[in-house]
Amino acid sequence: MELFDTATVLTRVMTSGVVMSIEKSDRELPGLERLLTKRTGRAHAVLVNSRSAAVHAALAGQGIGHGDTVSVPELSPKDAAFLAWLGVEVTDEPGPAAFEHITLDAGRAHLLDEQARALRAPALVVDLTGLGFGPAAAVLTDDRTVWARAERLKIFGAYDLRTMWTQEESETDLIPGVQFNYRLSPLVAACARMALSQAVRPLTTGAPS
Numbered sequence: 001m002e003l004f005d006t007a008t009v010l011t012r013v014m015t016s017g018v019v020m021s022i023e024k025s026d027r028e029l030p031g032l033e034r035l036l037t038k039r040t041g042r043a044h045a046v047l048v049n050s051r052s053a054a055v056h057a058a059l060a061g062q063g064i065g066h067g068d069t070v071s072v073p074e075l076s077p078k079d080a081a082f083l084a085w086l087g088v089e090v091t092d093e094p095g096p097a098a099f100e101h102i103t104l105d106a107g108r109a110h111l112l113d114e115q116a117r118a119l120r121a122p123a124l125v126v127d128l129t130g131l132g133f134g135p136a137a138a139v140l141t142d143d144r145t146v147w148a149r150a151e152r153l154k155i156f157g158a159y160d161l162r163t164m165w166t167q168e169e170s171e172t173d174l175i176p177g178v179q180f181n182y183r184l185s186p187l188v189a190a191c192a193r194m195a196l197s198q199a200v201r202p203l204t205t206g207a208p209s
Contacts, residue, residue, distance in 0.1 A: 005194060009190045009191055009194050026186050028189045029047055029186055031189070032045075032189040032190075032196075035193055035196055036138050036196075039116065040112065040113070040117070041116060041117050042142055043141070043142045043144070043147075044142070045139070045140050046061075046138060046140075046141075046147060046150040046151055048137050048182040048184055049135055049184045050129070050137060051078075051103075051125070051135070051137045052078075052082045054125040054126070054137035054138060055079055055099070056086065056180070057150035057153050057154065057182065058099040058123035058139045058141075058146075059086070059088060060149055060150060061123060061141065061143075061146035061147065061148075061149040061153075062122060062123065062149075063149070065086065065088065066087030066088065067087060069088070069089040069091050070083075070089070070090060070091070071090070071095040071098060072097055072099060073100065075090060096121070097121040098121065098123070099121050099124065100119040100120075100121040100123075100124055101126070102115050102116065102127065103127040104126065104128055105131060105132075106130070106131060106195065106199075109195060109196055109199035112126070112199075122142075122143055123141050123150075124141065125137060126139075126140060131196075133191035136192050152179060153178075153179055153182060154179070154180060154181075154183055155179060155181070
C-alpha cells in the first residue's frame, strides 16, 4: 500500500477508540473475515496473530492434537518443528491433507482467489504476514465445528469473542480446553484488509519490438 493509504487506515482505527480485538464494537476484524471468506469461497474465517497460531487452530479445529498423525503437503521446516512441539506426527504416506496453506505478500496477494479455490482440505491456512503489517494469518473452513473450535483456541477464558460479553454459553457441546492469546490486532487487520482490497494482477507487456 502507499504510505498515504496506510496512514489513512491507521488514523481511522486509532480515532475509533477501538484498538483491541476484545472490543465489542470492533469492525476491522469482521471486515477482514468477510473479505477473506469472499475471496476464498469458504464459509468461515478465524483470524489469528501468526502462522503458527493458524496451523494450531487448523488442527485443533479438527480435534487433532498430541499423539495424532496427519498428512500435510509441502510442509515448511518451521511448521514441521511446530507440529513436532505439539506432539503431532507428520506422515509421508499419501492421504487426505489435514490442512493446506497459502503464503501471501504484496506481489502475490492478487493470487489468493485462484489459489484458494484450487485447494480442497477441510482447513486452509492463509499467512498474511508477508503483506508487511506484522504477524497475521487466518484459517478458512466450510465446517462450522472446525471454526467454532478454532475460535475458542485464540482467547483466554471459557467464551469466544462473540459470547464473552453475554457470559452465556452458546456452544454447550464444545469443551474449551487449553487456550492461547492468539487474537489479531484490529490495527493489523485493517491494514491487511486494505492491502488485499487493493491487490490487482500486474499488467503484462509484450516483448519489445
